[in-house]
Amino acid sequence: MAYQPLTEETAIALAKEIGYFSQEAAVTCSEIGDGNLNLVFHIRSGEKGIIIKQALPYAKVVGESWPLSLRRATIESNALTTFAKYVPELVPEVYYHNEELAVTVMEDLSHMTISRKGLIEGEDYPLLSQHIGTFSAKTLFYTSDFGLEAQEKRKLDGTFVNPDLCKITEDLVFTDPFGNYETNSYEPELQEAVEELWSDEALKLRAAQFKYKFLTRKEALMHGDLHTGSIFATPTETKVIDPEFATFGPIGFDLGHFLANLAMNAIARPADKREILFYHIENTWKVFAETFTTLWETAETEAYTKQTGWLPLVLEDIFADIVGFAGCEIIRRTIGLAHVADLDGIADTEAKLAAKRHALRLGRALLLARGADISIFRKEFAATQERKE
Ligand code: SR1
Ligand code: MG
Structure with a gap:
């Protein structure tokens, strides 16, 4: 069968042909x-x-x-x-x-809701951070050199060579939002804030460093696009979908994106509805670090995992990467090609512009941050908020 985009009719025909429904089924x-x-x-x-x-x-x-x-x-x-x-x-x-x-x-997951949509509507997913922390720790550990024999890991890496989709990320996440590229898209009122970013040499140097990590560090099999639109949720269940950007890359990349998207949802909410997002941000890291630690102690394939003092260094590097990647993701979702409904959907124009300015300040602070702990999301959120808010 040669490639043809499906229509609703040919999709039905395919579903019947592969035997999922009988030919007679309505x-x-x-x-x-x-x-x-x-x-x-x-x-x-x-x-x-x-x-x-x-x-x-x-x-x-x-x-x-x-x-x-x-x-x-x-x-x-x-x-x-x-x-x-x-x-x-x-x-x-x-x-x-x-x-x-x-x-x-x-x-079929149609009994579930895309978590971005649910969070925008004020839904509560109490297990979201536990599930995503677990998802990331297990999938990343078991496909890294800590949990997979090096030869097996190299073979697996070779099956996830994904140049077109990686180029999207390289351009749209790391390069274009930090300069005057035609893919960028933002309200004219943000021009001054945007030009401030583009002339921030220290920030662009950090963006260059994080892009280089993405390009070169083949640490584990990442989902590659783990934002809240790639996660179905209910109050009891979570399903991660859409890993078409999957490739080997830095362990911190996926959680950087996830936490960034939680932070953008927090920006879009009234102040008294934000705490649940900070809880999820902090709990995701907690669950990730605990699960990763347990796997390091019980399921390791690398002899040096027994070396005293190495795990804290590994976790420190992963955490620093999460924070920097989160900064890039927030900036690109605010002024780059692909926005988020959390911010774009704010009905009042002035409130939307204020939220986007806050997002740009928060993204910048996270990308520049060094030597922080997980409370940095909460602290920088507050520090980059407009005082009158
Ligand atoms: C051209 S694709 C734009 C964005 O959509 C995907 O979900 C990825 O986040 C990508 O960067
Ligand atoms: Mg997608």
């Missing part, structure tokens, strides 16, 4: 993709449902002028099955993958 199908890159079909018959996700050969958010490799669909499917070895309860089950069609058929 099924409904709707295209529900609201992301930047792919088609997503929800197909149902009675109680039974599946998701069919198909990569398009270009970035949907920009159009056909931005070609993208279809191989990312296979990367995503392989990442989900790799993660499922360590945290099956935290990812959707993959039922079928076809590399040529760039199609993955997976578990």
Whole structure:
């Protein structure tokens, strides 16, 4: 079968052909993709449902002028099955993958809500940080040189070479928001704040350093795009989706993105509704560090994990990376190509501009920070807030 973008009709035909529904079954199908890159079909018959996700050969958010490799669909499917070895309860089950069609058929999670949407609506997900801390610690530890034999790790690394999607991150997260590039997008009222960033040489030096970490440090298999829009949640369950950006990279990258997105949600909320976000930020790191430590002590493959004093140094480096990557993510989601609904959705224009200025100050403070502990998110949030707020 040659590649063709699916329609609702051909998606149904495919679901029947692979035997998920009988040929006679009455099924409904709707295209529900609201992301930047792919088609997503929800197909149902009675109680039974599946998701069919198909990569398009270009970035949907920009159009056909931005070609993208279809191989990312296979990367995503392989990442989900790799993660499922360590945290099956935290990812959707993959039922079928076809590399040529760039199609993955997976578990229907329509009883859950995308956590960004839920958090914007004020939903509470009490287990979100416990689950994401666990997800990150387990998937990253077991695919790193601490938890996987070096030869196996090198082989796995070779199956997650993802140049097109990495280039998106290299450009849109680390390069473009720090200079006058045409991909950037922001309100004219922010021009002065933006130019202040662009002329901040110390900040650009940090951005260069963090981009270089992303380019060169193949520490573990990252999700690669772990924002709150890549996580389904209910009060009791969490599922991480969308790892099409997966590749080997710095261990701190994923949690940097996750914590940044929690912080942006906090910025968008009234002051008296923010505490739950700071709880999640702090608990994510706590759970990550505890789980990573347990795995270091019980599931290590590297002889030097027995070396006294090494684990605290490793955790210190991961933490410093989380903070810096969070700074980059906040800045790029505020003035770069791909924004977040948390900030863009603020109805009052003045409040939205104030929130975005706060985000830029917070992003800058985190990217410049050194030698901090997890209370830095809370402290810098307060320090970068407008006094009159
Ligand atoms: C062109 S893709 C823009 C952004 O959407 C994805 O979710 C990633 O975050 C990417 O940077
Ligand atoms: Mg995505």
